[in-house]
Amino acid sequence: MPDAGPPAHSPAPDPDLLEYVVVSVPSVADLAPVVDAVAELVEAGHVRLVDAVALLRPDREAAVVAIDPRDDLALAPLGTTLADDGVRLTPHDVDLTAATLAPGAVMLLLLVEDRWAAMLASAATAAGGRLTAGERIGRDRVLGQMDPAAARGNGTRPDLLVRGPLTASSAVGSAPAFDSAAQVRELAQLLERGLLTLDQYEAQRRRVLDG
Template identity: 40%
Template structure:
């Protein structure tokens, strides 16, 4: 299976229990080039497989949203030959929802990935008669608040 844009074929279907999306916001489209080495390494190490990828940019004036395919973003040219891209799976609604995190004058890459790092866990869950049914990233501010020293509870049991 490959998309019309000629991305490399995916020979095996992704583990549906391990598919998630990521939105990475940067100041502008040119800044996305800093992501290429990290994404390439994650794919090469089989930690993730990129299933779909689009870029979005929100106008600083008026907030209009522009959606761009990988082929249209020069700063991501290093990802054009990354194994595993299918494309066409993110719907317009998916992209619009993910783009709510993109502020005026900013850009983002919206990735649909298979979290291959958890493949063994997913297989073990199926062998046990179960499956992975959910997961969620915890908001940065909540993690920071939980990890911050709590001076009010010092000396008391939690």
């Protein structure tokens, strides 16, 4: 029987279709149905799971624990579906998400390729264009539009977009004005040295995140 050789790598993800998704749940045990849902989306071909990490912050602590799905039995269905294409979340990507965790919070950070939009991306490319922007619209903004009482005096609905779309050209070489992960890390060091109480740390952390 001829040697099948090394397994073929999946094609690299379309760089126009990558996005991150953060799912918050009350506890680690509550991740199970989320993990199953992600696995079903991958199996159905709606998304490709490029990378994933679970984050949890114990109550009354500042440190955040990061769990690789490949190292945890409960998250194993995610680990078996990860794409092998060289694109991965960096430690700083994880730190930026970890900085948002409140005490006792649990999050699942997913890096996915939106396979459902592949046909749209192909059509845009064939037309000489490309997909250039997108953003999940915040829940509160959507609910504001659905509330009849939210209409302004002139009868117009509240805006859904709070900033102009981030285009590919404007994203090249762009960097945040400040690094929230680094600032939260410095606050955690002050907490460890006893220069801040946990309540003071939390207040300062939220101030950093609110900009």
